[in-house]
Amino acid sequence: MQEELVTQLSGALHRLARVRYSLPMGGLPMGEFFMLQLIQHREGTGPDRRKVYVSQLTQCTHVSAPAVSRTLRRLEGKGLVQRQTDPEDRRTTYVVLTGDGLALLEVCRQQMEELGRRVVARMGSEELSALAAQLDRLTDTVQEERKKMSVE
Numbered sequence: 001m002q003e004e005l006v007t008q009l010s011g012a013l014h015r016l017a018r019v020r021y022s023l024p025m026g027g028l029p030m031g032e033f034f035m036l037q038l039i040q041h042r043e044g045t046g047p048d049r050r051k052v053y054v055s056q057l058t059q060c061t062h063v064s065a066p067a068v069s070r071t072l073r074r075l076e077g078k079g080l081v082q083r084q085t086d087p088e089d090r091r092t093t094y095v096v097l098t099g100d101g102l103a104l105l106e107v108c109r110q111q112m113e114e115l116g117r118r119v120v121a122r123m124g125s126e127e128l129s130a131l132a133a134q135l136d137r138l139t140d141t142v143q144e145e146r147k148k149m150s151v152e
Helices: 002-021 030-042 052-063 064-078 099-121 125-151
Strands: 081-085 091-099
Touching: 030 052, 030 064, 030 091, 030 099, 052 064, 052 081, 052 091, 064 081, 091 099
Parallel strands: none
Antiparallel strands: 081 091
């Protein structure tokens, strides 16, 4: 019985992970999409826009500097970001979203909102809220038990 439950849970988590990769991301691989979102979040909006340094992206993502650089190079090649040398400190580089990058993120945001409305309409907000709480509990439990296993 317990083995059957573990298999069922594993299958459900695998299907959920596959769904995550199918979410609207403008045709970008997940890593590139999340990098765009991170840049947008750290940059802010309007007149209060901040410079987002490549070193900050490396720290935030917990990914190696070469991996961040490769991702930024691909995004640059697609015209979604630009890297610029900081005129105040020519040793540092910062990243800005281009108009195309901002437009892509806006389209993806609208698509996610529409998808969210449809899912809530089918499942109901109470059921989704309870499911999210259970998934949080499951995630915490799995992480806690995994830590115990690596110690034992």
